[in-house]
Amino acid sequence: MPKKALPAEPSFEQLYTELEATIEQLEAGNLSLDDALRLYERGMELARQCSQMLDRAELRIQELAPAVSPNEALEQELELMEDEDEE
Amino acid sequence: MQQLSPCAPKILHVSELTAHLRRTIESDAVLSDVWVQGEIANTSRYASGHLYFTLKDEAATMSCVMWKGQVARLRRLPREGEAVYAHGHVSVYDARGQVQLYVDAIEFLGAGALWQEFEQLKQRLANEGLFDESRKRPLPRFPRRIGIVTSRSGAVLQDIRHILERRYPLPQVFLASTAVQGADAPAQIVAALAAVQRVPNLDVIILARGGGSIEDLWAFNDERVARAICAARVPVVCGVGHETDFTIADFCADVRAPTPTAAAQFCTPDQNELRANLLLFERRLQRCIRDALREARRRLNQDAAALYRASPQALVQNRRQRVDELSRHAARLLQRRLEQQRARLGAADRQLYVLNPLETLGRGYAIVTRDETVITDPAQVARDDALQVRVRGGKFMTRVT
Numbered sequence: 001m002p003k004k005a006l007p008a009e010p011s012f013e014q015l016y017t018e019l020e021a022t023i024e025q026l027e028a029g030n031l032s033l034d035d036a037l038r039l040y041e042r043g044m045e046l047a048r049q050c051s052q053m054l055d056r057a058e059l060r061i062q063e064l065a066p067a068v069s070p071n072e073a074l075e076q077e078l079e080l081m082e083d084e085d086e087e
Numbered sequence: 088m089q090q091l092s093p094c095a096p097k098i099l100h101v102s103e104l105t106a107h108l109r110r111t112i113e114s115d116a117v118l119s120d121v122w123v124q125g126e127i128a129n130t131s132r133y134a135s136g137h138l139y140f141t142l143k144d145e146a147a148t149m150s151c152v153m154w155k156g157q158v159a160r161l162r163r164l165p166r167e168g169e170a171v172y173a174h175g176h177v178s179v180y181d182a183r184g185q186v187q188l189y190v191d192a193i194e195f196l197g198a199g200a201l202w203q204e205f206e207q208l209k210q211r212l213a214n215e216g217l218f219d220e221s222r223k224r225p226l227p228r229f230p231r232r233i234g235i236v237t238s239r240s241g242a243v244l245q246d247i248r249h250i251l252e253r254r255y256p257l258p259q260v261f262l263a264s265t266a267v268q269g270a271d272a273p274a275q276i277v278a279a280l281a282a283v284q285r286v287p288n289l290d291v292i293i294l295a296r297g298g299g300s301i302e303d304l305w306a307f308n309d310e311r312v313a314r315a316i317c318a319a320r321v322p323v324v325c326g327v328g329h330e331t332d333f334t335i336a337d338f339c340a341d342v343r344a345p346t347p348t349a350a351a352q353f354c355t356p357d358q359n360e361l362r363a364n365l366l367l368f369e370r371r372l373q374r375c376i377r378d379a380l381r382e383a384r385r386r387l388n389q390d391a392a393a394l395y396r397a398s399p400q401a402l403v404q405n406r407r408q409r410v411d412e413l414s415r416h417a418a419r420l421l422q423r424r425l426e427q428q429r430a431r432l433g434a435a436d437r438q439l440y441v442l443n444p445l446e447t448l449g450r451g452y453a454i455v456t457r458d459e460t461v462i463t464d465p466a467q468v469a470r471d472d473a474l475q476v477r478v479r480g481g482k483f484m485t486r487v488t
Contacts, residue, residue: 012257013229016361023368026375036379043372047365054358059256061248063239064263064282 012053019046102181109179112186118177123149123188125173127165132158140165142173142188151175153190161193162305163270171195201301205308209335212310217317223341224322230290230354232259234283234321236276237295239264243347247295250351255358261286267296272306277315280323289321291354294336295347298329307334316340326350448479 022043026036099107112118125142132138136155141148151173158164165171175190195201212218233251237243244262251260263279266272276294283292294316296307306312307327316323316339325340326347337343344350395401440446448454454477455462462468472487 011229011231013227013231016229019365019368023371023375026372026379031379033379033383036376040372040376040379044369047369047372050365051362053257054361057256059248059252059260061235061244061260061262064261064286 012050015046015050019043019050022046105179105181105184112177112179120176122172122174127167127169127171130165130167149188150185151188151190157191162302165193169195208308208310209338212313212335218338226322226324226342226354227290229356230258232261232286232289233354234286234289234292235260235262235295236265236279236283236292238267241297243295243297246348247293247351250348251355254352255355268299268303268306273309273311276306276312280315280319284320292319292321292323293350293354294323294325294340295350296327297347304328304332304334307336312336313339324350324353453478
Protein backbone atom coordinates (compact mmCIF):
# COMPACT_ATOMS: atom_id res chain seq x y z
CA MET A 1 0.00 0.00 0.00
CA PRO A 2 1.63 3.25 -1.04
CA LYS A 3 2.23 5.69 1.79
CA LYS A 4 0.40 8.95 1.38
CA ALA A 5 1.91 12.37 1.97
CA LEU A 6 1.86 13.25 5.67
CA PRO A 7 -1.01 15.40 6.93
CA ALA A 8 -0.35 19.06 7.75
CA GLU A 9 -0.53 18.66 11.53
CA PRO A 10 2.58 17.01 12.92
CA SER A 11 2.29 13.59 14.49
CA PHE A 12 3.35 12.78 18.02
CA GLU A 13 6.30 10.95 16.55
CA GLN A 14 7.47 14.01 14.62
CA LEU A 15 7.17 16.26 17.67
CA TYR A 16 8.88 13.81 20.00
CA THR A 17 11.80 13.00 17.73
CA GLU A 18 12.35 16.69 16.96
CA LEU A 19 12.40 17.33 20.73
CA GLU A 20 15.06 14.63 21.21
CA ALA A 21 17.16 16.12 18.43
CA THR A 22 16.81 19.64 19.82
CA ILE A 23 18.07 18.59 23.23
CA GLU A 24 20.99 16.74 21.66
CA GLN A 25 21.96 19.87 19.78
CA LEU A 26 21.75 22.04 22.88
CA GLU A 27 23.75 19.60 25.00
CA ALA A 28 26.45 19.36 22.36
CA GLY A 29 27.27 22.98 23.14
CA ASN A 30 29.31 25.33 20.94
CA LEU A 31 26.29 27.47 20.25
CA SER A 32 25.88 31.18 20.21
CA LEU A 33 23.56 32.51 22.89
CA ASP A 34 21.02 33.40 20.21
CA ASP A 35 20.96 29.84 18.85
CA ALA A 36 20.82 28.35 22.31
CA LEU A 37 17.84 30.51 23.23
CA ARG A 38 16.10 29.65 19.99
CA LEU A 39 16.58 25.92 20.54
CA TYR A 40 15.48 26.20 24.16
CA GLU A 41 12.24 27.91 23.22
CA ARG A 42 11.55 25.42 20.44
CA GLY A 43 12.24 22.51 22.80
CA MET A 44 9.91 23.78 25.50
CA GLU A 45 7.18 24.34 22.91
CA LEU A 46 7.61 20.81 21.53
CA ALA A 47 7.38 19.33 25.01
CA ARG A 48 4.21 21.29 25.64
CA GLN A 49 2.65 20.08 22.39
CA CYS A 50 3.51 16.45 23.13
CA SER A 51 1.95 16.71 26.57
CA GLN A 52 -1.14 18.27 25.12
CA MET A 53 -1.54 15.52 22.53
CA LEU A 54 -1.41 12.89 25.25
CA ASP A 55 -3.90 14.78 27.39
CA ARG A 56 -6.38 15.23 24.58
CA ALA A 57 -6.26 11.72 23.14
CA GLU A 58 -9.38 9.59 23.24
CA LEU A 59 -9.32 6.00 22.09
CA ARG A 60 -11.83 5.04 19.43
CA ILE A 61 -12.08 1.59 17.88
CA GLN A 62 -13.66 1.57 14.46
CA GLU A 63 -15.03 -1.72 13.19
CA LEU A 64 -14.45 -2.43 9.53
CA ALA A 65 -17.31 -3.82 7.50
CA PRO A 66 -16.75 -7.50 6.81
CA ALA A 67 -16.23 -9.18 3.41
CA VAL A 68 -16.65 -6.23 1.10
CA SER A 69 -17.00 -6.08 -2.65
CA PRO A 70 -14.23 -4.25 -4.55
CA ASN A 71 -16.48 -1.19 -4.86
CA GLU A 72 -17.25 -1.14 -1.17
CA ALA A 73 -13.61 -1.58 -0.42
CA LEU A 74 -12.76 1.43 -2.55
CA GLU A 75 -15.46 3.49 -0.82
CA GLN A 76 -14.12 2.52 2.58
CA GLU A 77 -10.62 3.44 1.56
CA LEU A 78 -11.75 6.84 0.28
CA GLU A 79 -13.59 7.49 3.55
CA LEU A 80 -10.55 6.66 5.55
CA MET A 81 -8.40 8.92 3.40
CA GLU A 82 -10.83 11.77 4.02
CA ASP A 83 -10.64 11.17 7.77
CA GLU A 84 -6.91 11.54 7.57
CA ASP A 85 -7.12 14.87 5.74
CA GLU A 86 -9.42 16.24 8.40
CA GLU A 87 -6.91 15.61 11.19
CA MET B 88 -51.50 -57.66 28.14
CA GLN B 89 -53.16 -60.83 27.21
CA GLN B 90 -52.29 -64.07 28.77
CA LEU B 91 -52.82 -67.11 26.54
CA SER B 92 -52.11 -69.58 29.22
CA PRO B 93 -50.92 -69.53 32.81
CA CYS B 94 -47.46 -70.79 31.68
CA ALA B 95 -47.04 -68.51 28.56
CA PRO B 96 -44.44 -65.65 28.80
CA LYS B 97 -45.58 -62.04 28.95
CA ILE B 98 -46.35 -60.69 25.47
CA LEU B 99 -45.04 -57.17 24.79
CA HIS B 100 -46.03 -54.60 22.27
CA VAL B 101 -43.19 -53.56 20.04
CA SER B 102 -42.95 -50.17 21.70
CA GLU B 103 -42.88 -51.88 25.08
CA LEU B 104 -40.09 -54.02 23.79
CA THR B 105 -38.04 -51.09 22.54
CA ALA B 106 -38.81 -49.17 25.71
CA HIS B 107 -37.58 -52.07 27.80
CA LEU B 108 -34.50 -52.33 25.65
CA ARG B 109 -33.81 -48.64 26.03
CA ARG B 110 -34.27 -48.72 29.80
CA THR B 111 -31.96 -51.68 30.07
CA ILE B 112 -29.30 -50.04 27.98
CA GLU B 113 -29.62 -46.65 29.63
CA SER B 114 -29.26 -48.14 33.06
CA ASP B 115 -25.98 -49.74 32.12
CA ALA B 116 -23.04 -47.75 33.42
CA VAL B 117 -20.71 -48.61 30.54
CA LEU B 118 -23.21 -47.84 27.87
CA SER B 119 -24.15 -44.49 29.40
CA ASP B 120 -20.66 -43.07 29.15
CA VAL B 121 -18.52 -44.81 26.59
CA TRP B 122 -15.56 -44.09 24.31
CA VAL B 123 -15.63 -46.06 21.10
CA GLN B 124 -12.80 -46.44 18.63
CA GLY B 125 -13.73 -47.07 15.03
CA GLU B 126 -13.61 -45.98 11.45
CA ILE B 127 -16.00 -43.38 10.11
CA ALA B 128 -18.27 -44.41 7.28
CA ASN B 129 -21.36 -43.13 5.54
CA THR B 130 -21.32 -39.66 6.96
CA SER B 131 -24.21 -37.48 6.06
CA ARG B 132 -25.07 -34.06 7.32
CA TYR B 133 -28.70 -33.11 7.17
CA ALA B 134 -30.12 -29.63 6.66
CA SER B 135 -31.06 -29.75 10.31
CA GLY B 136 -27.33 -29.68 11.02
CA HIS B 137 -27.30 -33.06 12.72
CA LEU B 138 -24.62 -35.51 11.66
CA TYR B 139 -25.32 -39.17 10.94
CA PHE B 140 -22.60 -41.75 10.39
CA THR B 141 -21.54 -45.25 11.26
CA LEU B 142 -18.52 -46.37 13.19
CA LYS B 143 -17.13 -49.68 12.19
CA ASP B 144 -14.32 -52.08 12.65
CA GLU B 145 -13.59 -55.42 10.92
CA ALA B 146 -16.45 -57.25 12.55
CA ALA B 147 -19.16 -54.80 13.45
CA THR B 148 -20.86 -51.49 12.82
CA MET B 149 -22.67 -49.05 15.07
CA SER B 150 -25.02 -46.31 13.91
CA CYS B 151 -24.17 -42.92 15.27
CA VAL B 152 -25.83 -39.56 15.47
CA MET B 153 -24.33 -36.27 16.59
CA TRP B 154 -26.62 -33.28 17.24
CA LYS B 155 -25.76 -30.04 15.50
CA GLY B 156 -24.86 -28.22 18.71
CA GLN B 157 -22.06 -30.65 19.35
CA VAL B 158 -21.06 -30.79 15.70
CA ALA B 159 -20.44 -27.01 15.78
CA ARG B 160 -17.85 -27.53 18.48
CA LEU B 161 -15.78 -29.78 16.23
CA ARG B 162 -12.77 -28.11 14.70
CA ARG B 163 -13.62 -29.94 11.50
CA LEU B 164 -15.97 -32.60 10.25
CA PRO B 165 -14.79 -36.22 10.40
CA ARG B 166 -13.64 -37.66 7.11
CA GLU B 167 -14.75 -40.86 5.44
CA GLY B 168 -12.51 -43.74 6.43
CA GLU B 169 -10.91 -41.78 9.22
CA ALA B 170 -10.20 -43.53 12.49
CA VAL B 171 -11.55 -41.65 15.46
CA TYR B 172 -12.50 -41.90 19.09
CA ALA B 173 -16.16 -41.08 19.66
CA HIS B 174 -17.70 -40.45 23.03
CA GLY B 175 -21.35 -40.66 23.95
CA HIS B 176 -24.11 -42.89 25.27
CA VAL B 177 -25.97 -45.77 23.70
CA SER B 178 -29.68 -45.78 23.35
CA VAL B 179 -32.53 -46.98 21.18
CA TYR B 180 -34.24 -45.11 18.43
CA ASP B 181 -37.70 -46.53 18.98
CA ALA B 182 -39.13 -45.68 15.60
CA ARG B 183 -36.69 -47.97 13.91
CA GLY B 184 -35.79 -50.24 16.72
CA GLN B 185 -32.26 -49.20 16.19
CA VAL B 186 -29.52 -49.15 18.72
CA GLN B 187 -27.48 -46.01 18.24
CA LEU B 188 -24.52 -44.31 19.71
CA TYR B 189 -25.46 -40.71 20.51
CA VAL B 190 -22.10 -39.00 20.05
CA ASP B 191 -21.22 -35.82 21.94
CA ALA B 192 -17.52 -35.58 21.19
CA ILE B 193 -15.09 -36.84 18.60
CA GLU B 194 -11.34 -36.92 18.94
CA PHE B 195 -9.45 -37.30 15.70
CA LEU B 196 -6.91 -39.89 16.72
CA GLY B 197 -6.36 -37.81 19.84
CA ALA B 198 -4.03 -34.85 20.25
CA GLY B 199 -1.03 -36.87 19.13
CA ALA B 200 -2.09 -36.73 15.50
CA LEU B 201 -2.73 -33.02 15.74
CA TRP B 202 0.78 -32.44 17.00
CA GLN B 203 2.10 -34.49 14.12
CA GLU B 204 0.22 -32.35 11.64
CA PHE B 205 1.53 -29.28 13.45
CA GLU B 206 5.14 -30.45 13.29
CA GLN B 207 4.90 -31.36 9.61
CA LEU B 208 3.46 -28.01 8.59
CA LYS B 209 5.90 -26.14 10.80
CA GLN B 210 8.84 -27.96 9.20
CA ARG B 211 7.57 -27.34 5.70
CA LEU B 212 7.04 -23.62 6.20
CA ALA B 213 10.35 -23.28 8.03
CA ASN B 214 12.10 -24.87 5.06
CA GLU B 215 10.53 -22.23 2.83
CA GLY B 216 12.16 -19.60 5.03
CA LEU B 217 8.88 -18.16 6.22
CA PHE B 218 10.04 -18.08 9.85
CA ASP B 219 13.40 -16.42 9.13
CA GLU B 220 14.44 -13.62 11.48
CA SER B 221 15.43 -11.54 8.46
CA ARG B 222 11.80 -11.41 7.37
CA LYS B 223 10.69 -9.93 10.65
CA ARG B 224 10.03 -6.21 10.61
CA PRO B 225 10.54 -3.82 13.51
CA LEU B 226 7.47 -2.29 15.14
CA PRO B 227 6.94 1.47 14.84
CA ARG B 228 7.75 3.39 17.99
CA PHE B 229 4.67 5.61 17.80
CA PRO B 230 2.00 3.88 15.74
CA ARG B 231 -0.65 6.13 14.23
CA ARG B 232 -2.96 3.43 12.93
CA ILE B 233 -3.42 0.02 14.54
CA GLY B 234 -5.41 -2.85 13.07
CA ILE B 235 -6.88 -5.58 15.27
CA VAL B 236 -7.96 -8.99 13.98
CA THR B 237 -9.89 -10.91 16.61
CA SER B 238 -13.34 -11.90 17.69
CA ARG B 239 -15.82 -9.07 18.25
CA SER B 240 -17.17 -10.74 21.36
CA GLY B 241 -15.23 -12.03 24.31
CA ALA B 242 -12.70 -10.68 26.71
CA VAL B 243 -9.80 -10.41 24.27
CA LEU B 244 -11.01 -7.29 22.48
CA GLN B 245 -11.88 -5.64 25.81
CA ASP B 246 -8.47 -6.50 27.23
CA ILE B 247 -6.77 -4.97 24.21
CA ARG B 248 -8.98 -1.89 24.43
CA HIS B 249 -8.07 -1.36 28.08
CA ILE B 250 -4.38 -1.66 27.38
CA LEU B 251 -4.55 0.85 24.53
CA GLU B 252 -6.61 3.30 26.58
CA ARG B 253 -4.23 3.12 29.47
CA ARG B 254 -0.97 3.15 27.60
CA TYR B 255 -1.41 5.06 24.38
CA PRO B 256 -4.85 6.22 23.23
CA LEU B 257 -3.52 8.36 20.38
CA PRO B 258 -3.72 5.96 17.44
CA GLN B 259 -6.74 5.31 15.26
CA VAL B 260 -7.74 1.69 15.83
CA PHE B 261 -9.52 -0.50 13.30
CA LEU B 262 -11.15 -3.84 14.09
CA ALA B 263 -11.69 -6.56 11.51
CA SER B 264 -13.69 -9.09 13.43
CA THR B 265 -13.48 -12.80 12.75
CA ALA B 266 -14.27 -16.22 14.17
CA VAL B 267 -11.22 -17.48 16.00
CA GLN B 268 -12.05 -21.19 16.12
CA GLY B 269 -14.04 -23.74 14.18
CA ALA B 270 -13.88 -24.95 10.61
CA ASP B 271 -14.75 -21.54 9.18
CA ALA B 272 -12.17 -19.62 11.17
CA PRO B 273 -9.10 -19.89 8.91
CA ALA B 274 -10.91 -18.43 5.90
CA GLN B 275 -12.40 -15.67 8.03
CA ILE B 276 -9.05 -14.80 9.57
CA VAL B 277 -7.50 -14.52 6.12
CA ALA B 278 -10.34 -12.27 4.99
CA ALA B 279 -10.04 -10.12 8.12
CA LEU B 280 -6.29 -9.70 7.58
CA ALA B 281 -7.02 -8.58 4.03
CA ALA B 282 -9.75 -6.20 5.19
CA VAL B 283 -7.56 -4.50 7.79
CA GLN B 284 -4.74 -4.03 5.29
CA ARG B 285 -7.03 -1.93 3.12
CA VAL B 286 -6.70 0.82 5.74
CA PRO B 287 -4.21 3.34 4.30
CA ASN B 288 -1.03 3.98 6.26
CA LEU B 289 -1.67 1.21 8.75
CA ASP B 290 1.31 0.85 11.08
CA VAL B 291 0.80 -2.51 12.77
CA ILE B 292 -1.68 -5.41 13.05
CA ILE B 293 -2.58 -7.24 16.25
CA LEU B 294 -3.79 -10.80 15.67
CA ALA B 295 -5.26 -12.13 18.87
CA ARG B 296 -7.18 -14.99 20.48
CA GLY B 297 -7.64 -16.06 24.07
CA GLY B 298 -6.44 -19.29 25.61
CA GLY B 299 -7.76 -22.76 24.75
CA SER B 300 -6.90 -26.32 23.83
CA ILE B 301 -4.92 -27.27 20.76
CA GLU B 302 -8.20 -27.88 19.01
CA ASP B 303 -9.45 -24.44 20.00
CA LEU B 304 -6.32 -22.77 18.66
CA TRP B 305 -6.18 -24.94 15.55
CA ALA B 306 -7.22 -22.19 13.15
CA PHE B 307 -3.91 -20.45 13.94
CA ASN B 308 -2.03 -23.53 12.77
CA ASP B 309 -3.76 -23.41 9.42
CA GLU B 310 -1.50 -23.03 6.43
CA ARG B 311 -3.72 -20.38 4.81
CA VAL B 312 -3.52 -18.22 7.93
CA ALA B 313 0.25 -18.70 8.13
CA ARG B 314 0.76 -17.58 4.54
CA ALA B 315 -1.57 -14.61 4.96
CA ILE B 316 0.49 -13.42 7.94
CA CYS B 317 3.74 -13.82 6.04
CA ALA B 318 2.31 -11.89 3.10
CA ALA B 319 1.10 -8.99 5.27
CA ARG B 320 2.52 -5.65 4.18
CA VAL B 321 2.52 -4.36 7.72
CA PRO B 322 4.16 -5.86 10.82
CA VAL B 323 1.95 -8.42 12.57
CA VAL B 324 2.03 -8.97 16.32
CA CYS B 325 0.50 -12.33 17.18
CA GLY B 326 -0.94 -12.90 20.67
CA VAL B 327 -2.73 -16.22 20.69
CA GLY B 328 -3.53 -18.38 23.68
CA HIS B 329 -1.47 -18.47 26.83
CA GLU B 330 2.23 -17.98 27.34
CA THR B 331 3.08 -21.60 26.68
CA ASP B 332 1.01 -21.89 23.49
CA PHE B 333 2.92 -21.68 20.26
CA THR B 334 1.01 -21.74 17.02
CA ILE B 335 2.29 -21.54 13.46
CA ALA B 336 0.88 -18.02 13.34
CA ASP B 337 3.30 -17.12 16.16
CA PHE B 338 6.25 -18.31 14.09
CA CYS B 339 5.13 -16.39 11.02
CA ALA B 340 4.39 -13.15 12.84
CA ASP B 341 6.91 -10.32 13.04
CA VAL B 342 6.56 -10.40 16.81
CA ARG B 343 5.17 -13.17 18.96
CA ALA B 344 3.43 -12.01 22.14
CA PRO B 345 2.65 -14.49 24.91
CA THR B 346 -0.91 -13.16 25.29
CA PRO B 347 -3.29 -10.71 23.58
CA THR B 348 -2.62 -8.20 26.36
CA ALA B 349 1.11 -8.44 25.76
CA ALA B 350 0.53 -7.95 22.05
CA ALA B 351 -1.14 -4.61 22.72
CA GLN B 352 1.70 -3.65 25.04
CA PHE B 353 4.37 -4.47 22.48
CA CYS B 354 2.72 -2.20 19.92
CA THR B 355 2.55 0.88 22.09
CA PRO B 356 4.67 3.15 24.25
CA ASP B 357 3.48 3.79 27.79
CA GLN B 358 2.20 7.33 28.17
CA ASN B 359 3.30 7.48 31.81
CA GLU B 360 6.84 6.84 30.64
CA LEU B 361 6.46 9.40 27.88
CA ARG B 362 5.24 12.04 30.32
CA ALA B 363 8.13 11.32 32.66
CA ASN B 364 10.51 11.65 29.73
CA LEU B 365 8.94 14.95 28.72
CA LEU B 366 9.58 16.28 32.24
CA LEU B 367 13.18 15.12 32.06
CA PHE B 368 13.54 16.74 28.66
CA GLU B 369 12.28 20.04 30.07
CA ARG B 370 14.79 19.84 32.88
CA ARG B 371 17.61 19.16 30.48
CA LEU B 372 16.54 22.11 28.35
CA GLN B 373 16.55 24.36 31.40
CA ARG B 374 19.93 23.13 32.53
CA CYS B 375 21.35 23.78 29.08
CA ILE B 376 20.01 27.30 28.86
CA ARG B 377 21.23 28.10 32.39
CA ASP B 378 24.70 26.90 31.48
CA ALA B 379 24.62 28.84 28.23
CA LEU B 380 23.63 32.04 30.02
CA ARG B 381 26.26 31.53 32.66
CA GLU B 382 28.90 30.98 30.02
CA ALA B 383 27.77 34.05 28.10
CA ARG B 384 27.95 36.14 31.27
CA ARG B 385 31.41 34.86 32.07
CA ARG B 386 32.64 35.66 28.59
CA LEU B 387 31.09 39.10 28.83
CA ASN B 388 32.96 39.82 32.05
CA GLN B 389 36.19 38.55 30.56
CA ASP B 390 35.79 40.77 27.53
CA ALA B 391 34.91 43.74 29.71
CA ALA B 392 38.06 43.24 31.75
CA ALA B 393 40.23 42.93 28.65
CA LEU B 394 38.57 45.96 27.15
CA TYR B 395 39.26 47.98 30.26
CA ARG B 396 42.88 46.95 30.33
CA ALA B 397 43.36 48.22 26.77
CA SER B 398 41.47 51.49 27.29
CA PRO B 399 43.10 55.06 27.33
CA GLN B 400 41.70 55.52 30.79
CA ALA B 401 43.58 52.50 32.00
CA LEU B 402 46.71 53.61 30.21
CA VAL B 403 46.61 57.03 31.81
CA GLN B 404 46.04 55.55 35.23
CA ASN B 405 48.95 53.24 34.67
CA ARG B 406 51.20 56.07 33.61
CA ARG B 407 50.14 58.18 36.55
CA GLN B 408 50.88 55.41 38.89
CA ARG B 409 54.25 54.92 37.25
CA VAL B 410 55.08 58.57 37.58
CA ASP B 411 54.23 58.45 41.22
CA GLU B 412 56.40 55.46 41.73
CA LEU B 413 59.29 56.99 39.87
CA SER B 414 59.10 60.27 41.71
CA ARG B 415 58.98 58.50 45.00
CA HIS B 416 61.97 56.52 43.94
CA ALA B 417 63.82 59.64 42.81
CA ALA B 418 63.01 61.34 46.06
CA ARG B 419 64.31 58.38 47.98
CA LEU B 420 67.53 58.38 45.97
CA LEU B 421 67.99 62.09 46.47
CA GLN B 422 67.41 61.72 50.14
CA ARG B 423 69.97 58.98 50.36
CA ARG B 424 72.50 61.02 48.41
CA LEU B 425 72.00 63.97 50.69
CA GLU B 426 72.43 61.85 53.72
CA GLN B 427 75.56 60.35 52.31
CA GLN B 428 76.95 63.80 51.59
CA ARG B 429 76.04 64.99 55.01
CA ALA B 430 77.72 62.05 56.53
CA ARG B 431 80.81 62.63 54.53
CA LEU B 432 80.80 66.31 55.37
CA GLY B 433 80.38 65.47 58.94
CA ALA B 434 83.28 63.09 58.82
CA ALA B 435 85.37 65.61 56.96
CA ASP B 436 84.32 68.17 59.45
CA ARG B 437 85.47 66.15 62.35
CA GLN B 438 88.73 65.46 60.63
CA LEU B 439 89.17 69.08 59.89
CA TYR B 440 88.49 69.86 63.43
CA VAL B 441 91.10 67.49 64.60
CA LEU B 442 93.59 68.65 62.05
CA ASN B 443 92.88 72.36 62.45
CA PRO B 444 95.95 74.06 63.78
CA LEU B 445 93.77 76.65 65.39
CA GLU B 446 91.97 73.98 67.29
CA THR B 447 95.32 72.60 68.32
CA LEU B 448 96.23 75.99 69.50
CA GLY B 449 92.96 76.07 71.28
CA ARG B 450 93.94 73.08 73.26
CA GLY B 451 97.03 74.98 74.57
CA TYR B 452 99.47 73.99 71.96
CA ALA B 453 101.81 76.68 70.40
CA ILE B 454 103.33 76.87 66.97
CA VAL B 455 106.97 77.91 67.15
CA THR B 456 108.54 79.44 64.12
CA ARG B 457 111.96 81.04 63.35
CA ASP B 458 111.91 83.12 60.36
CA GLU B 459 108.73 81.44 59.29
CA THR B 460 110.14 78.04 59.58
CA VAL B 461 108.17 75.87 61.86
CA ILE B 462 110.31 74.38 64.59
CA THR B 463 109.48 70.83 65.33
CA ASP B 464 112.78 69.73 66.82
CA PRO B 465 115.02 71.26 69.49
CA ALA B 466 118.00 70.58 67.27
CA GLN B 467 116.66 73.16 64.95
CA VAL B 468 117.42 75.97 67.45
CA ALA B 469 120.57 77.49 69.04
CA ARG B 470 121.04 79.66 72.10
CA ASP B 471 119.87 83.14 71.78
CA ASP B 472 117.82 82.40 68.68
CA ALA B 473 114.84 84.68 68.44
CA LEU B 474 111.68 82.58 68.03
CA GLN B 475 108.16 83.56 67.19
CA VAL B 476 105.53 81.83 69.28
CA ARG B 477 101.99 81.69 68.07
CA VAL B 478 99.33 80.84 70.60
CA ARG B 479 95.56 80.97 70.31
CA GLY B 480 95.44 84.50 71.52
CA GLY B 481 98.11 85.84 69.29
CA LYS B 482 101.86 85.77 68.92
CA PHE B 483 104.98 86.91 70.84
CA MET B 484 108.80 86.78 70.62
CA THR B 485 111.00 84.66 72.80
CA ARG B 486 114.70 83.90 73.08
CA VAL B 487 116.15 80.44 73.44
CA THR B 488 118.07 79.99 76.61
